[in-house]
Amino acid sequence: MAPGNVNFVGDIGRQNSRGAENEAGEFCEDEGHYVQMTDNNGDQPEFETPEFKSLGHCIRFRSVLLTAICIALMTCFSLLICLSQPGLAPAKSVTDTAWSNPSASEFPVPYTTKGGGSPSVADNYLSSERTAFHFQPERNWMNDPNGPMFYKGYYHIFYQYNPDAAVWGNITWAHSVSKDLVHWHPLNLALVPDHWYDAEGVWSGSATVLPDGKPVILYTGSSNESVQLQNMAVPEDLSDPLLRKWVKVPQNPMLVPPPSIGYTDFRDPTTAWLESDGLWRISIGAKEGTTGLALVYKTSDFLDWTLQNKFLHKVAGTGMWECVDFYPVSLTGKTGLDTSKVQVNQLVKYVLKASLDDNKHDYYTVGVYSTDFLPDDPTKDIGLGLRYDYGKFYASKTFYDPVQERRILWGWVNESDSELDDIKKGWASVQTIPRTLVLDNHTGSNLLQWPIHELESLRGDKVVKQDILLDGGAMVKVDGASGSQLDIEVTFKYPDVHKLDVLPEQKEYVCSQGGAAERGVFGPFGLLVLAANNLVEQTAVYFYLTLRPNGKWVTTVCSDQSRSSLAKGIDRTVYGITIDKPPTDNFLSLRLIVDHSIVETFVQQGIACITSRVYPTIAIERDAHVFLFNNGNESITMQTLQVWQMSSTY
Numbered sequence: 001m002a003p004g005n006v007n008f009v010g011d012i013g014r015q016n017s018r019g020a021e022n023e024a025g026e027f028c029e030d031e032g033h034y035v036q037m038t039d040n041n042g043d044q045p046e047f048e049t050p051e052f053k054s055l056g057h058c059i060r061f062r063s064v065l066l067t068a069i070c071i072a073l074m075t076c077f078s079l080l081i082c083l084s085q086p087g088l089a090p091a092k093s094v095t096d097t098a099w100s101n102p103s104a105s106e107f108p109v110p111y112t113t114k115g116g117g118s119p120s121v122a123d124n125y126l127s128s129e130r131t132a133f134h135f136q137p138e139r140n141w142m143n144d145p146n147g148p149m150f151y152k153g154y155y156h157i158f159y160q161y162n163p164d165a166a167v168w169g170n171i172t173w174a175h176s177v178s179k180d181l182v183h184w185h186p187l188n189l190a191l192v193p194d195h196w197y198d199a200e201g202v203w204s205g206s207a208t209v210l211p212d213g214k215p216v217i218l219y220t221g222s223s224n225e226s227v228q229l230q231n232m233a234v235p236e237d238l239s240d241p242l243l244r245k246w247v248k249v250p251q252n253p254m255l256v257p258p259p260s261i262g263y264t265d266f267r268d269p270t271t272a273w274l275e276s277d278g279l280w281r282i283s284i285g286a287k288e289g290t291t292g293l294a295l296v297y298k299t300s301d302f303l304d305w306t307l308q309n310k311f312l313h314k315v316a317g318t319g320m321w322e323c324v325d326f327y328p329v330s331l332t333g334k335t336g337l338d339t340s341k342v343q344v345n346q347l348v349k350y351v352l353k354a355s356l357d358d359n360k361h362d363y364y365t366v367g368v369y370s371t372d373f374l375p376d377d378p379t380k381d382i383g384l385g386l387r388y389d390y391g392k393f394y395a396s397k398t399f400y401d402p403v404q405e406r407r408i409l410w411g412w413v414n415e416s417d418s419e420l421d422d423i424k425k426g427w428a429s430v431q432t433i434p435r436t437l438v439l440d441n442h443t444g445s446n447l448l449q450w451p452i453h454e455l456e457s458l459r460g461d462k463v464v465k466q467d468i469l470l471d472g473g474a475m476v477k478v479d480g481a482s483g484s485q486l487d488i489e490v491t492f493k494y495p496d497v498h499k500l501d502v503l504p505e506q507k508e509y510v511c512s513q514g515g516a517a518e519r520g521v522f523g524p525f526g527l528l529v530l531a532a533n534n535l536v537e538q539t540a541v542y543f544y545l546t547l548r549p550n551g552k553w554v555t556t557v558c559s560d561q562s563r564s565s566l567a568k569g570i571d572r573t574v575y576g577i578t579i580d581k582p583p584t585d586n587f588l589s590l591r592l593i594v595d596h597s598i599v600e601t602f603v604q605q606g607i608a609c610i611t612s613r614v615y616p617t618i619a620i621e622r623d624a625h626v627f628l629f630n631n632g633n634e635s636i637t638m639q640t641l642q643v644w645q646m647s648s649t650y
């Protein structure tokens with residue numbers, strides 16, 4: 001073990017983190033609930049001062065006090081009513097003040113968290129968790145992205161939305177538009193539960209832009225009897241580029257669950273794709289027993305539908321498939337392919353994606369398609385192989401952007417804190433930065449994901465560092481790179497793993513077993529972001545290299561959120577994935593998009609992605625720092641680091 005390793009990230013982080021939690025924990029135990037103690041501090045002592053010793057004074061004081069309390073309560077009550085009315089509160093009020101320091105009376109529910117226990121720190125950090133350039137509605141609950149499309153100069157995104165609360169329920173389709181996929185403008189709700197066939201919710205679905213330019217929405221309605229039915233909606237006014245009004249067609253429901261499928265196992269129609277027989281196909285997620293599957297229906301007019309005998313695909317043991325996506329990718333080019341055009345070029349592969357209800361992960365597989373889909377590599381089938389993202393990411397959907405001829409992916413990123421925290425914040429969930437998707441032409445077997453280039457328009461001040469040697473145990477603060485809104489690109493020289501005097505680690509490295517605190521030979525090395533000066537809070541994203549018994553060197557990349565927050569009751573999973581580094585790359589690279597409570601990591605030009613939700617309580621804004629670290633024995637060279645400050649879009 002190198003002597004330098006003593007002063008390291010994991011040790012410092014763990015010790016201090018434990019200390020602070022204990023401190024706060026004792027405080028809570030001794031003094032009762034934090035909020036109550038704050039209230040008592042203000043009022044109680046004044047009754048004991050000499051001026052208020054006489055009964056008359058006491059009664060007068062008490063009535064004055066009671067009146068004051070009444071007025072304060074009424075003001076709070078009216079404020080709450082205002083905030084619950086969509087459109088009445090100014091855009092920033094939820095973020096800035098209203099939910100940042102709620103009083104006990106507003107939240108009478110005893111504080112319990114997913115992890116149990118009391119909060120270890122005050123809640124006022126919650127207001128800083130709202131993102132600045134990720135897509136999220138002004139308030140309330142959001143889940144799956146629905147029906148993304150481009151129409152007459154505008155990008156449209158719809159999404160699953162609860163207009164009434166920051167928890168799932170009463171699901172509608174909310175709607176926003178953008179000229180650049182970065183700055184978004186909210187519109188009125190597009191679809192609400194107002195018919196028997198969607199009375200319990202307007203659930204997920206997709207848009208198809210027909211060759212004549214008309215868009216069509218297909219979505220799942222959860223009926224008044226909780227049966228999942230497929231429905232259609234069309235724009236009321238095609239001349240409106242914002243497509244503000246949608247009309248549900250009188251033929252609804254168009255599809256009911258077929259005989260072998262349960263009433264609640266039939267949902268989320270895909271974008272339709274056009275085939276050479278002139279017919280359109282859609283796929284719908286389902287299950288039979290524990291076998292997850294994708295049904296296929298065909299139609300010429302979107303009104304009469306026929307169920308194909310053959311499934312698109314099925315995989316035993318994977319459970320219910322939600323939000324299926326299916327699209328072609330080019331084997332040669334960098335451009336995306338349009339599902340509303342027949343694929344005449346043979347140089348295409350197909351991608352099938354299913355969101356597995358059982359484990360809440362999005363799996364994709366690359367293969368060929370004729371009447372059904374066949375994965376190229378059965379060991380990389382749905383549920384077994386590749387995921388879009390190895391962190392928090394679900395119910396994603398792609399669309400074809402005809403303007404820039406690219407396929408773009410959106411994914412839903414839920415919170416990792418408690419439901420009560422979400423209620424206090426007044427909102428829950430964000431969408432990822434839209435990502436371009438192309439087939440990796442080198443392997444032909446995986447996708448490459450990258451943030452849309454438009455995101456770079458938000459880049460501001462930049463810090464560049466080059467050629468920094470990180471000895472074992474090194475921890476280097478990156479001056480001038482502090483902040484909660486960052487875009488970071490870094491490359492490390494791939495170390496000389498064949499050095500004769502080095503005994504390589506022959507093991508499977510599992511990110512969650514040691515996290516960034518593990519001490520190895522080649523790694524862990526990487527970046528800390530949203531890190532406090534004394535490292536009591538830090539989110540580590542790093543590499544770790546090990547040798548397999550078969551002589552193959554393996555690159556593991558991890559996103560360690562276990563020390564990201566002093567708060568209790570949040571998920572501390574260490575995410576990770578082993579990548580196949582292209583043999584020609586003599587470097588390892590990361591791109592991190594940091595936005596208050598989300599860190600999106602793109603590894604090696606997009607071979608793999610890891611998204612984490614983190615909730616720093618003190619490593620916020622100018623107190624959130626970036627460090628380079630190396631916790632391995634062997635030195636590592638950081639080649640180039642670029643850190644941009646990112647501006648807000650709201």
Ligand code: DQQ
Pocket residue numbers: 143144160171203204205220267268322323395
């Ligand atoms: N969310 C929707 C469903 C879908 C699920 C309901 C996936 O249609 O299957 O909000 O998150």
